[in-house]
Amino acid sequence: MLYREMGKTGDKVSILGFGCMRFQEINGRIDAQRTERQLLQAIDSGVNYFDTAYVYHGGKSESFLAEVFSKGIRNKVKIATKLPTYLIQSRRGMEEVLGTQLKRLKTDRIDYYLLHMLTDFASWEKMNQLGILDFLQRARRDGKIIHTGFSFHGDRENFKLIVDDYDWDMCQIQYNYLDEYYQAGTEGLQYAAVKGLGVVVMEPLRGGRLVGRIPAEVDKIWSKAEIARTPAEWALRWVWNHPEVTMLLSGMNEEAQIRENIRTAGEAYPNSLAQEELAVVERVKEAYQQLLKIGCTGCRYCLPCPSGVDIPNCLGIYNDKHLFQTKRTKIHYFLMTSGLVGGVPSHASLCSGCGKCEKVCPQQLKIRSHLQDVVRTLEYPAMKQLTGLIHWGIKGLNLVKRRKE
Numbered sequence: 001m002l003y004r005e006m007g008k009t010g011d012k013v014s015i016l017g018f019g020c021m022r023f024q025e026i027n028g029r030i031d032a033q034r035t036e037r038q039l040l041q042a043i044d045s046g047v048n049y050f051d052t053a054y055v056y057h058g059g060k061s062e063s064f065l066a067e068v069f070s071k072g073i074r075n076k077v078k079i080a081t082k083l084p085t086y087l088i089q090s091r092r093g094m095e096e097v098l099g100t101q102l103k104r105l106k107t108d109r110i111d112y113y114l115l116h117m118l119t120d121f122a123s124w125e126k127m128n129q130l131g132i133l134d135f136l137q138r139a140r141r142d143g144k145i146i147h148t149g150f151s152f153h154g155d156r157e158n159f160k161l162i163v164d165d166y167d168w169d170m171c172q173i174q175y176n177y178l179d180e181y182y183q184a185g186t187e188g189l190q191y192a193a194v195k196g197l198g199v200v201v202m203e204p205l206r207g208g209r210l211v212g213r214i215p216a217e218v219d220k221i222w223s224k225a226e227i228a229r230t231p232a233e234w235a236l237r238w239v240w241n242h243p244e245v246t247m248l249l250s251g252m253n254e255e256a257q258i259r260e261n262i263r264t265a266g267e268a269y270p271n272s273l274a275q276e277e278l279a280v281v282e283r284v285k286e287a288y289q290q291l292l293k294i295g296c297t298g299c300r301y302c303l304p305c306p307s308g309v310d311i312p313n314c315l316g317i318y319n320d321k322h323l324f325q326t327k328r329t330k331i332h333y334f335l336m337t338s339g340l341v342g343g344v345p346s347h348a349s350l351c352s353g354c355g356k357c358e359k360v361c362p363q364q365l366k367i368r369s370h371l372q373d374v375v376r377t378l379e380y381p382a383m384k385q386l387t388g389l390i391h392w393g394i395k396g397l398n399l400v401k402r403r404k405e
């Protein structure tokens with residue numbers, strides 16, 4: 001196992017972190033015996049970072065880890081868990097959640113405490129208004145939290161604003177060879193690293209889609225490569241090749257997968273991929289991009305849209321639906337664009353057809369027409385009215401809250 005330093009904390013953490021959101025289950029409960037064996041297999045092989053959250057496995061992920069770690073392991077590992085910002089409504093709520101987490105984890109300290117799922121600067125500001133700064137300061141002073149961080153699912157400009165607004169120790173971002181320009185992307189990764197933050201990568205396999213049903217065109221490129229590697233190994237090696245990456249998380253739940261990831265993590269030094277190897281990944285990336293229905297690179301030059309459409313997000317979800325034949329894309333689209341997450345609707349049917357975006361798109365995409373395809377394929381009837389109601393509802397609630405304060 002290789003180790004890297006978690007930014008300015010100086011902690012030496014394994015470059016492979018264990019994501020604790022996808023444990024094996026039997027009849028809806030964590031398969032305790034098998035999962036314990038898997039966790040011990042990882043620890044014996046040098047994995048020393050375990051990433052959980054208040055909500056994983058309906059709250060049972062934290063308590064399950066405690067059962068395993070209380071057998072003399074706690075001091076050998078770092079625990080990262082997260083404050084569910086989307087559930088927090090008050091300063092007291094933060095205390096209560098942290099108290100519950102310490103009890104569930106049967107520990108007196110959480111090594112890395114992340115604000116879960118910040119989506120933009122507004123979501124961070126909301127936490128500020130509720131008193132997060134005082135909460136974090138006191139929790140650190142009392143030794144309940146050692147290091148602070150946040151996990152992020154928004155665009156890179158908002159990411160940078162959040163990085164700059166607090167003395168974070170680390171952050172967690174989505175990153176893989178298809179997402180160099182998506183969300184924080186390469187620019188965000190480098191920005192955070194320069195500022196001294198450890199960077200933990202989630203979704204290195206894009207939720208498993210880079211290793212599941214691989215298109216024949218992609219499979220051909222992998223098979224022709226001079227070095228034989230599995231698609232997972234290629235994808236993980238690509239992430240680890242970036243010196244700015246501290247570690248990547250893998251939601252491991254199969255023994256063979258754990259063995260393979262551990263083996264790969266033993267040789268994935270930064271900048272260790274040769275030009276020819278990087279070229280193979282680049283060819284795979286191009287093949288994926290050609291298979292995409294819409295050639296959007298996620299560069300975001302088209303934003304802001306005067307009507308509030310998150311163009312790359314809408315086009316990206318539409319592409320994913322066709323490329324990976326994913327189920328539940330409609331629900332995912334609704335969650336990501338209705339305003340339920342982040343508070344502001346950004347779905348395709350908000351487009352007024354002004355054409356501003358098409359003038360600046362480097363790919364010269366017919367964005368308006370593509371957005372109509374998105375509407376036809378992914379939107380529920382009366383989406384605009386529905387999201388309008390959600391938006392006004394959220395605004396109304398905030399207004400009432402402010403008046404009470």
Ligand code: SF4
Nearest residue numbers: 305351352354355357
């Ligand atoms: S054409 Fe539609 S998506 Fe493009 S800038 Fe105008 S309103 Fe926004």
Ligand code: SF4
Nearest residue numbers: 296297299300302361
């Ligand atoms: S400018 Fe074009 S390629 Fe870039 S994000 Fe917008 S639609 Fe996609």
